[in-house]
Amino acid sequence: MATGTGARPAASASALFGVALFGGGRGQRLAFTTVAFMVHELGEALVPILIGVVIDRALAPADPSALLGWLAALAVVFVALSLSYQWASTAMVTVYGFGEHELRQRAMTRLLDPHALRRRPSPGEALSLVSSDTYRVAGVSWSVVQQASTITAILTASTALLVISVPLGLGVIAGTVLVLVLMRRISLPLEARGLAEQHSAARASGVATDMITGLRVVIGMNAQGEAARRYRAASGASRQGAITASRAVLGYASLSLLVSGVFLAALTTASGYLALDGRLTTGQLVTVLGLAQYLQGSLAHVGTFAANWIHKRASARRLGELIDEPPLIDPVPSSADSALPGRDGTFHWHPPGHREPVELRPGDLVGVIPRHPAHARDLSDRLGYRVPLSRGELRVGGVDAVDLGPDGVRAHIAAPPHHGALFSGSLRANLTAPGRPTDPAVIRAAMLDDVLAHLGGEQADIGEHGRRLSGGQRQRLLLARALHTRAGLVALDEPATAVDPVTEQRIADGLRGLPATTLLITTSQILLSACHRVIDLSDTRDAPNGTPR
Incomplete structure (x- = not known):
């Protein structure tokens, strides 16, 4: 849509996600940050693996020199995962903060456009757009790095389990895919509920802003009762929308946790039978149990991938509607500037x-x-x-x-x-x-x-x-x-x-x-x-x- 400053690109959800992730040259920093988080998760997954190796290679044969060597390797892994996490967290705050700032600037630029908007949002709705919606959309950078590190954890654990036992490794890979597909199907209604919640919250904020701004007029007209009634109605609708959306999200998260728990219980049970049959050593059993406990959080997070993106897409759609709103006043011919x-x-x-x-x-x-x-x-x-x-x-x-x-x-x-x-x-x-x-x-x-x-x-x-x-x-x-x-x-x-x-x-x-x-x-x-x-x-x-x- 053209404005007085030239053509403005369409603000689709994917375009706004691109701004949050790569705008202002943040793509390279985001890539390094993602790698650092992946290194951290790789280190986390290596800890139970090394503990199992220590048991089989040092404690079982009672080899002090091997014990010192493997403990040193374990210490190096702990140092690497700690430093990578600290550096990545600091860099991520920069990526996220500048992404949110750029989105907020785009929203404010559109709200303050001298050509105005055909449908101008109320003050409360505008506040919601430039605060909570930009916050959610900018959070896509956290989603990218967290989901990349989660996938790294699952791949590392699956590879280790494949080395220990092919059936266990294949079971983890199949279970991860199953959880993703199942939770994606269940998450489809969440976007509509999230969008409805944000609209109702914006309406309630708008009513409150209007009432506070015109408080003297309201008191002068002796209309406090009517103003309070309207705010109660808008606030009640916002509360109900928030409750409905929160219940849906909590139910989704609970189901994700339940599915991952059942899957990992089956994994633990299978590894126990293999250990009883002598097909797993003591160290391998410890590794499998440690990886199972470690994977529980990762698999639960895998189940929330869809919901995480869906809520951000709802906010991106609202921001896109604002940025793509046609101007109230027609654009100025480019040759007019020379005729001031x-x-x-x-x-x-x-x-x-x-x-x-x-x-x-x-x-x-x-x-x-x-x-x-x-x-x-x-x-x-x-x-x-x-x-x-x-x-x-x-x-x-x-x-x-x-x-x-x-x-x-x-x-x-x-x-x-x-x-x-x-x-x-x-x-x-x-x-x-x-x-x-x-x-x-x-x-x-x-x-x-x-x-x-x-x-x-x-x-x-x-x-x-x-x-x-x-x-x-x-x-x-x-x-x-x-x-x-x-x-x-x-x-x-x-x-x-x-x-x-x-x-x-x-x-x-x-x-x-x-x-x-x-x-x-x-x-x-x-x-x-x-x-x-x-x-x-x-x-x-x-x-x-x-x-x-």
């Missing part, structure tokens, strides 16, 4: 339903009266190019916004949403970009002086999401942030709804004194009275360029 206008040009805006375009000249303070609040939100979204625009609707310095694309338009027009977001940190960090000084005239125009005095300066912490600020103080900070963007046109959607009339009058006077081109989408008579012109979109019979005030 100057920053201080004139803007021509033709609002939907208005007869003629509105010319916005440098230094203008223009008021726009919307029909209703939803209309105001729509006008702000259109000026910020967050929704598709028609040709001729907005021109920046003589260039059509459709040719400029979202990034090009936003380089010249700042139209922040009405409900802006504040971040944890200092007031200064929420106001301007790092290294850019604040503008005293903007601070005064936004009536932010008393906020600075209240907090103790620009470097004071405003708390999580601005918790230390009142609603009016947060709105003034968002207003000052918009005016600090240095955009050629600043469009503000009801910027003073949370302040008192006296403060609003001072803000109106401050905005009139700024040299910036400012568009106020508002129904406030105080703000409108400060404007040079007012465009009444609630009455399309007005003059096209507005009524002077």
